[in-house]
Amino acid sequence: MLEDRSSAMKVLLETRDLDIGYRNRKKISRVASGLRLQVKTGELICLAGQNGAGKSTLLRTLAGVQKPLSGKVLLDGSEIISHSQTSIAKKIGLVLTEKAEAEGFSVRDIVALGRFPHTDWKGILTPADQYKVDNALNIVGADPLSGRLFTHLSDGEKQKVMIARAIAQETDIILLDEPTAFLDLLRKIEIINILRDLASSGTKGILMAIHDISLALQYADRIWLFEPEGGIIEGSPEDLVLSGAIERAFSSEKLTFDPVSGQYPVYTRNNIKIALKGTGRVVYWTAKGLARQGFKVCSDDPSARATVIVTEKDGSFLWEVSVEDEILSSHTTVLSMTDQLKEMFIHRS
Amino acid sequence: MRQGRESFQFKKYLLIFAPLFTAFLIVFLFDLTHGSVQIPLKDIIAVLTGGSASKASWGSIILALRLPRAFTASLAGASLAVSGLLMQTLFRNPLAGPFVLGINSGASLGVALVILAAGTGIGGSLFSGGGIFAEIGLVAAASIGSALVLGIVLLAARRISSNTVILIMGIMFGYAVSAVVSVLIHFSFAERVQSFIAWSFGSFAVVSAKDLGVMFPVILLCLFLALPLCKQLNALVLGETYASSMGVSVLKVRMFLISVAAVLAGTVTAFCGPVAFIGIAVPHLARNILRSGDHRILIPGCILTGGIIALAADIASNLPGSDMVLPLNSVTSLIGAPIVIWVIMRYQHVGR
Numbered sequence: 106m107l108e109d110r111s112s113a114m115k116v117l118l119e120t121r122d123l124d125i126g127y128r129n130r131k132k133i134s135r136v137a138s139g140l141r142l143q144v145k146t147g148e149l150i151c152l153a154g155q156n157g158a159g160k161s162t163l164l165r166t167l168a169g170v171q172k173p174l175s176g177k178v179l180l181d182g183s184e185i186i187s188h189s190q191t192s193i194a195k196k197i198g199l200v201l202t203e204k205a206e207a208e209g210f211s212v213r214d215i216v217a218l219g220r221f222p223h224t225d226w227k228g229i230l231t232p233a234d235q236y237k238v239d240n241a242l243n244i245v246g247a248d249p250l251s252g253r254l255f256t257h258l259s260d261g262e263k264q265k266v267m268i269a270r271a272i273a274q275e276t277d278i279i280l281l282d283e284p285t286a287f288l289d290l291l292r293k294i295e296i297i298n299i300l301r302d303l304a305s306s307g308t309k310g311i312l313m314a315i316h317d318i319s320l321a322l323q324y325a326d327r328i329w330l331f332e333p334e335g336g337i338i339e340g341s342p343e344d345l346v347l348s349g350a351i352e353r354a355f356s357s358e359k360l361t362f363d364p365v366s367g368q369y370p371v372y373t374r375n376n377i378k379i380a381l382k383g384t385g386r387v388v389y390w391t392a393k394g395l396a397r398q399g400f401k402v403c404s405d406d407p408s409a410r411a412t413v414i415v416t417e418k419d420g421s422f423l424w425e426v427s428v429e430d431e432i433l434s435s436h437t438t439v440l441s442m443t444d445q446l447k448e449m450f451i452h453r454s
Numbered sequence: 455m456r457q458g459r460e461s462f463q464f465k466k467y468l469l470i471f472a473p474l475f476t477a478f479l480i481v482f483l484f485d486l487t488h489g490s491v492q493i494p495l496k497d498i499i500a501v502l503t504g505g506s507a508s509k510a511s512w513g514s515i516i517l518a519l520r521l522p523r524a525f526t527a528s529l530a531g532a533s534l535a536v537s538g539l540l541m542q543t544l545f546r547n548p549l550a551g552p553f554v555l556g557i558n559s560g561a562s563l564g565v566a567l568v569i570l571a572a573g574t575g576i577g578g579s580l581f582s583g584g585g586i587f588a589e590i591g592l593v594a595a596a597s598i599g600s601a602l603v604l605g606i607v608l609l610a611a612r613r614i615s616s617n618t619v620i621l622i623m624g625i626m627f628g629y630a631v632s633a634v635v636s637v638l639i640h641f642s643f644a645e646r647v648q649s650f651i652a653w654s655f656g657s658f659a660v661v662s663a664k665d666l667g668v669m670f671p672v673i674l675l676c677l678f679l680a681l682p683l684c685k686q687l688n689a690l691v692l693g694e695t696y697a698s699s700m701g702v703s704v705l706k707v708r709m710f711l712i713s714v715a716a717v718l719a720g721t722v723t724a725f726c727g728p729v730a731f732i733g734i735a736v737p738h739l740a741r742n743i744l745r746s747g748d749h750r751i752l753i754p755g756c757i758l759t760g761g762i763i764a765l766a767a768d769i770a771s772n773l774p775g776s777d778m779v780l781p782l783n784s785v786t787s788l789i790g791a792p793i794v795i796w797v798i799m800r801y802q803h804v805g806r
Contacts, residue, residue, distance in 0.1 A: 168699065194701030206546070207691045209747025214688075221689050221700040228685035228750070274700065 117277045117310045118144040118167060118197075123176035125159065125166045135174060136162045137335050144278055144312055149297075149304040150339075151321035152314040154331025154354065160314035163337075164282050167312070169193050181277075194222035198271035202283040204260065205267060212250045212258070212266050216241055219273030241273035245299050261292035268299060279303070281313040285320075293317070297324045318355050319368055322346065330354055377450045378403055383415035387422055391415055394439040398447060410450060413442065470744055470751065474758045478528075481765040485524045486516060488772045493520075518663065524765065526661040526669070530726050531764025533673045533718035535740070535756035536680055538733030540715040543687050543749070544708060545621045548797065552719035552733035554621065555607045555712065556628030557600045559635070561723040562654060564599025565592055566635045569650045570642040592653065593665070593724045600720030603631065604713070611712060612705070617694060620708075655781035656727035658768050669725050676718045680753060683711065687749040730783050731790025732767070736760045738797040763789065 123140040126133060136159035144150060144167075152160050165171040167178055169185040178185040180196055188196075198219070207215060219241065220234045230238065242248045245265045250258065255266065264284055271279050281300070285293040297313075301324060304311045312329075315321050321328055322342040329339045330350055338350055345351050352362045360369050379400045381392055391413065392402045403409060411433075414425045424442040425435045426449075433449075436442040486498045493516065497507040501516045537552035545554070553559075568591060606627065611620050639647050661669065686707045689697040698704045722729060740755040741747060764786075771785040 170695070170698065190698070190703050191701040194699060197699070199696065199699035201695060203693065203695075205692045205696065207747055208548075209741050209745065209752075210691065214748065215692075218689055218692065218700065221685070221702070224685070226682055226685060228688065 114145040114147055116143050116145055117181065118312075119179040120167070121177045121179065123166070123178060124174040125162050125171075126174050127162070128172075128174060133174060135335065137331065137337055138174075140176070140337055142329060142337065142339060144310040146277070146310050147304060147307045148310055148326045149301050149324065150310070150312045150327045150329055151325035152312060152329045152331075153318050153321045153325075154316070156316055158331035160316075160331065161282055164280050164312070164314055168197055168199055168280055191222050194274070194276075196276050196278060198274040198276040198279045200264070200267050200271050200279065200281040200284045202286045204287070205255075205263065207255045210255045212247060212253050212255055213238065213242065215255050215266055216247075216269045216273050219270040219275075222274065237275065238273050241269040244272055244303065245269040261288050261295070264288065264292075264296060265299070268296070272303070277309060279309060279311045281311070283314050283316065285315065285317075293320060294324075318351065318362075322351070376401060378406055378409040379446065380405055380409035380412040381415070382412065383417075385417065387415050387417060391424070391439055391442075394443055395446070398443045399451070400443075400446065411446065413446075467751070471754060471758065474743070474755065474762075478758050478762050478765075481762050481769075482524055482528065485527065485765045485769050486520045488769050488774055489515070489520060489523075490777045491515070519659070522661060522663045522666055523659045523768065525666055526726065527658040527764040527768040528761035529666075529669060529673050530658060530722045530729060531732055531736070531760035531762070531767075532757040533676065533722050533760070534729060534733040534764075535736035535760025536677060536753060537715040537718040539737040539740070539749075539752055539756045540680065540683075540687070540711050541733075542737050543690055544711050544715075545617055546691070546693060547621065548738065549734065549794070550621065551731075552715060553628070553723075553728070553730075555624030555716065556603045556631055557716050557719045558723050558728045559628040559631035560599040560601070560603030561596035561720060562599070562635050562728065563631050564595035564597070564602075565653055566638045566650055567599075568592060568595040569653065570638045570646050593668075596724035597720060600716065600723060603627065604716040604720065607716070608709060608712060611708060617708070653727050654783070656729045656783040656786075658726055658764070658782065659779075660727075661725045665725055669721060672721050673718060676714050676721075677753075677757065679710075679714050683707065683714075684749040684753060687711075688747075691747060726782075728783060729764075729786055731786045731794070732760060732763055735790040735793040735797075736763055739763070739793060742797075 120140045120142045123142075124135060124138040125140070126135040126137070128134075140163075152163065154160050162171065166173050167185075169178070169180070169188065172186070180188055180193065185193065205215075217230060217234070217238050220230060220238065221228070224230060224234060239248070242251055245268055247262065247265050247269055250262060250266070255263065258266065268279075268281075268284070279300075285296050288296065297320065300311050300313060303309055304326065325342055327339060328342055328345055329337050330345055331337055332350070332354055338345070340348070340350075342351075355362045362369055377400050379395055379402055381388060381395065381402050381404065383391070395402050395413070411426055411428050414427065416423050416425075421437065423435055423437065424439065426433050426442060426445055434445050436445065483495060483498060487493050487495055491512075493507070493512050497509075497512055498516060501507050501513050507513045507516070534552050538550070541550040541552060541554050542548060544550075607620070607624055610623055614620050614623070639650065642650075686697070686702050689700050689702050690704075690707070694704045697707075719733065736759050737752070737756055740752055740759045743759065744751050744755045746752065746755075767782060767785045767789055770789070771780045771782045773780060
């Protein structure tokens with residue numbers, strides 16, 4: 106079974122000793138070098154790296170828009186430079202960050218543009234084309250928007266429509282350059298889920314540049330990670346976290362990436378330990394609240410300056426603050442509890 | 455149901471364009487009745503259908519003067535509008551127009567050189583009817599001027615990847631060429647400056663039937679060349695990167711679009727002088743009237759709407775009820791500027 110699956114994963118796009126960057130008349134600025142990467146069917150790959158790491162340069166090179174400094178990009182086994190523009194357009198679809206504007210175009214008109222490489226010079230859609238456009242709208246859940254003017258949509262809806270257009274283009278590969286950069290968290294996750302579904306349907310390989318590493322860790326099948334030294338290492342999110350690669354790439358002088366939570370913990374200002382007791386999700390959120398106010402949270406520690414016990418009763422919570430087994434105060438919100446602790450330990454000292 | 459949602463369809467096509475075409479015909483006939491003498495519509499129709507008018511002189515006025523003028527107006531309006539549409543789509547800028555790359559500045563430089571610098575006295579006979587050779591001289595000068603600008607723009611466009619940079623370069627180039635024209639004006643005799651200014655007012659009446667024999671085929675050819683580009687133009691609406699990812703060879707299409715738009719605008723300018731605002735305003739009008747962004751609808755729409763607006767401007771410049779003639783360029787600006795302002799206000803509404 107397992108072998109069946111891996112042999113069914115076809116290599117769509119491949120790089121061989123690829124060096125990417127920009128070439129001027131006098132200067133060559135290398136962004137990354139020695140890249141050996143593969144895009145296979147059925148995978149959502151997130152291309153991660155800090156702003157300016159070279160994500161867009163790599164995407165442009167993979168799409169054949171920009172020439173590599175050296176090395177090769179192979180599309181379906183042959184060099185991408187040898188493909189005609191139409192042949193590339195039939196294999197690689199593109200979605201960008203930029204907010205597209207299209208005065209007078211309906212949502213369906215925009216998605217229909219995806220059929221561009223498949224239609225004749227007049228651009229008239231056959232019934233089969235029509236069906237594919239409808240289907241693409243359906244996949245992203247934009248069929249109710251079909252007749253609306255594109256310019257009247259919200260940013261999130263527009264981006265869904267642009268993805269539907271890429272789906273209608275019927276390419277094996279979809280490259281996306283920060284498609285969620287301008288969207289709120291909920292829209293980001295909606296878009297990523299659409300892409301996940303699309304990848305897991307098994308016929309497409311999807312490569313998305315994203316600077317939000319926590320989203321990449323959560324949703325990617327595989328991450329291509331730009332390293333500060335100018336290379337890319339790849340692996341599953343878990344492997345990259347465990348090897349410390351993510352921590353290296355995403356830490357700065359002031360912030361360190363926490364490999365356990367997969368997040369950036371709040372910078373701790375003091376060393377006051379608070380013991381926290383209780384069960385369930387309320388403990389997790391209480392700990393977060395305490396950590397943000399600068400306390401070190403532990404479960405049981407003799408050196409803890411105070412203990413917080415949280416209990417749940419009839420759907421409401423109660424936080425009790427005690428020092429040396431003597432209850433000093435009780436609170437119904439995390440906020441008033443942390444205020445009390447701040448009053449006791451921080452403001453007074 | 456499904457067909458109803460498809461934006462391109464023959465029946466719908468007919469439904470949209472039948473009223474627009476009727477409006478065009480009405481304005482065209484109305485334009486024929488206007489001029490230094492008013493000629494009733496029934497005499498116009500009689501002459502056009504091969505009969506004779508109630509006054510003998512009217513027949514020759516209609517055939518020799520009015521008909522060429524109305525044809526010129528329709529052609530000029532259509533080509534300026536299409537040229538403006540192509541530039542607006544290529545540069546994704548609602549304020550782009552046929553002259554945005556300095557085509558008209560090139561034409562005026564050519565004309566200025568002939569009238570002001572060469573000083574052959576051509577200017578004096580410009581509007582006197584008898585100066586056909588003189589007109590051809592001006593036409594040639596304007597054509598060479600705009601072709602020169604076009605050549606330089608194309609040369610640059612081959613090397614520059616960003617459309618925005620080309621746009622800015624074109625505008626700057628236009629300013630530079632206009633500055634040279636100003637220098638020429640500064641050092642010229644007053645009466646020659648007067649004839650240059652007369653040219654710069656623009657007119658549809660200066661184009662004779664003979665001139666039309668050149669103007670008509672050139673414009674028709676360019677309009678036909680623009681039609682197969684509709685598909686590419688639609689993709690370009692999303693911007694160069696998207697268009698190129700869908701298979702548009704942006705560089706080739708750009709060169710082609712600039713050439714077609716420039717020849718359209720350059721031809722009109724060479725024969726009629728600079729005619730402002732039609733090229734900027736009509737594409738917006740067409741988008742609004744036709745409620746579409748599809749170039750397969752917009753190009754024919756711009757041809758008809760451009761014709762209608764130019765004919766209306768011609769009627770207005772001949773001041774119905776008097777024998778005064780206003781400068782055409784002022785009339786088109788007075789019609790065009792409010793349209794452009796209205797469009798910009800509307801964009802702001804849509805943006806909210």
